[in-house]
Amino acid sequence: MVKSIMPANLPPEYFEAEKRFKQASAHSEKIAALEDLIATVPKHKGTDKLRADLRRRLSQLRKDAAKKKKGARADLYTVPKEGAAQIALVGFPNVGKSSLLATLTNATPVIAEYPISTTMPLPGMMPYEDIMIQLVDLPPVGNESTDGWVSGITRYADALIIVVDLSDDPEIQAELLIDQLKSWNIHIKTEVRNQMSDVSTHAGIFKRILIVANKQDLPETGEAFLRLRKKFGHISSCISVSALAKENIEELKRAVFELSGVIRVYSKPPGKEPDLSTPFTVPSGSTLLDLASSIHKEFFRNMKFARIWGSARFNGQRVEKNHILKDKDIVEIHI
16 A cells, blocks of 8 residues: 555554555545554554655545535535534434434435435534534445445544434344444544543544434333443433424433533633624633634734633633633633
8 A cells, every 4th residue: 555665563453444445435435444544553663654654645635535525526425514513323224313303403304214215414403502513314324335435424523423213122223333333443432431541452433422212202112211221321321302202302402512522612802791692612621722723823822811701710710821611611812
């Protein structure tokens, strides 16, 4: 794959990822496979050149994909990100993914009793208080004709919602779906894993997930949900809903916001009232410096300090650049 001499100590995962890259056809698949490939290369002096070559190739692929989107023939199997975060819905046939998308967003998917009514990725925007989160409905997992690009979109999304049917052994469905994600080298990101150094021992990427158990309006589904939560509650939040009866939908929206991994921060010009109409959204755990960087390079370069309303010990407290922001903080930056 790379013309330079290969380092001798590459792990087996590298060659598996290289094989997937060579077999990929769509730009999204190639980019996802190459990201995997880079993740498998050990970081030491002997691999510097290889990693640099792979990063250059990845950069070129992304440029080619961007050019293709601008051209007359857009890639049908990519969904540009919009809103505060992009979250993909993953599940087997007839679990109600399309019904959930229609209930939560402005999208109008085909909703049918027959399997695989969703044949293309379908995005919709879910309003949550003062922000929008993009949800993407995908064809059911397990279809050879679509699994290639479905895996590409799940890798590109910020997080995943695993949708299961409460009337049909939901814990088994969840287990099979998680196993399928692992076969695509997509692993579940948990709070424990976030704090542990063993993440690097897994090839591939990590995603936050939310398990949504649909059809709670059907009889005798309570026990099935308890089984599901007992088996997977330690790695993911689990929520029981009914898309048809509109049950627990507001609770689901809150869970989706928490899954998104973003917080809202409002700006306040010195001496003026804060702008509470359009928040900035930044990843949870972001610092003042991260926020300044996302607003404008001048703020990033010239910020001296800021005052915080919200998570500070008292309103208007002066804080330093490394202060970690919380959801709904109001920030007054001084430059």
